[in-house]
Amino acid sequence: MLYSKIPPLARLFAVSCLLTLIAAVPASAASIECWTNDQGVRECGNSVPPEYSQKQVEELDEHGVVVKVRPAAKTKAQLAEEARRKKEEEARKKREAEQARQDEILLSTFTSEDDIKMARDQKVKAIDGIIKVTQGSVQILQDKLQRLQKRAADIERAGKQAPQSLVTNMEDVKRQIKNKEAFIQGRRKEKASVRREYAADLKRFRELKSGKAGTVSPPGPDSSAASATANPKN
Numbered sequence: 001m002l003y004s005k006i007p008p009l010a011r012l013f014a015v016s017c018l019l020t021l022i023a024a025v026p027a028s029a030a031s032i033e034c035w036t037n038d039q040g041v042r043e044c045g046n047s048v049p050p051e052y053s054q055k056q057v058e059e060l061d062e063h064g065v066v067v068k069v070r071p072a073a074k075t076k077a078q079l080a081e082e083a084r085r086k087k088e089e090e091a092r093k094k095r096e097a098e099q100a101r102q103d104e105i106l107l108s109t110f111t112s113e114d115d116i117k118m119a120r121d122q123k124v125k126a127i128d129g130i131i132k133v134t135q136g137s138v139q140i141l142q143d144k145l146q147r148l149q150k151r152a153a154d155i156e157r158a159g160k161q162a163p164q165s166l167v168t169n170m171e172d173v174k175r176q177i178k179n180k181e182a183f184i185q186g187r188r189k190e191k192a193s194v195r196r197e198y199a200a201d202l203k204r205f206r207e208l209k210s211g212k213a214g215t216v217s218p219p220g221p222d223s224s225a226a227s228a229t230a231n232p233k234n
Contacts, residue, residue, distance in 0.1 A: 031059050031060060031061060031062075031067070032044050032045070032046065032059070032060040032064075033045060033046070033047060033048050033057050033058070033059055033060070034057065034058045034060060035048050035052045035055050035056070035057050035058075036052075036055060036056070037052060044060070054072060054073040055072050055073075056069065056070065056071055056072040057069070057070040058070075102204075102224045102226065103204065103208060105224070105226045106201055106204060106205055106208070106224065106226040107205075107208060109226045110201075110205060110226065113202060113205060113206070116198055116201055116202050116205060116225075117198075117202070119198070119225070120194065120195065120198035120225070123194050123198075123225075124191055124194060124195065127187050127190055127191045127194065128191070130187055131184055131187050131188065131191075134180050134183055134184050134187070135184060137180055138177055138180045138181060138184070141173055141176050141177045141180070142177060144173055145170060145173045145174065145177065148166060148169055148170045148173065149170060151166065152166055152167070152170065194225065197224060197225035198225045200224070200225075201224060201225045201226050
């Protein structure tokens, strides 16, 4: 072979030259990093100074061509904005999932607009019945209070002081009247809420049936009458 015919001294010299060339390659091929200093001036070197390590850095090859870009570290404001957007996106997906759930309940609970109106009227009628019964109780208590007050007035006109038991009885009747009137006010608010809920259900039902329903964020967990019907509260 040709290699065997080369004198030993020549072979040694050739190997030495080859090793010298190999050792020189990394130095010539070492990448250069470039950054922008605080004065806006572009600087380059073999390594980035610590004070500029958070800035955007471009890595260049031996020909001066950009081969890699390391983006600048994000600021606290940028990280906070990303977190805010992520939270908003998660909230949006949650609202859409809730809306889809309520739509499914609505369509499975009612088959027509008349069904919704009938359910509304029945619920309103039931509340009206409760209000009427409670109003009757209030009237009875008011009549009782008038009798007690008349008795106390008669005693005082006779120059005597009404007994403590009579005073206590009157205060107890007043408290009962106040509680029942508050109860009636609560039922009236409930009735108004029922009407709003069923009006919203009726509107959504029409949209779903007409194919024009968009993604609507539900106003709240108890806004759907259909949802309340499917998940009755004790």
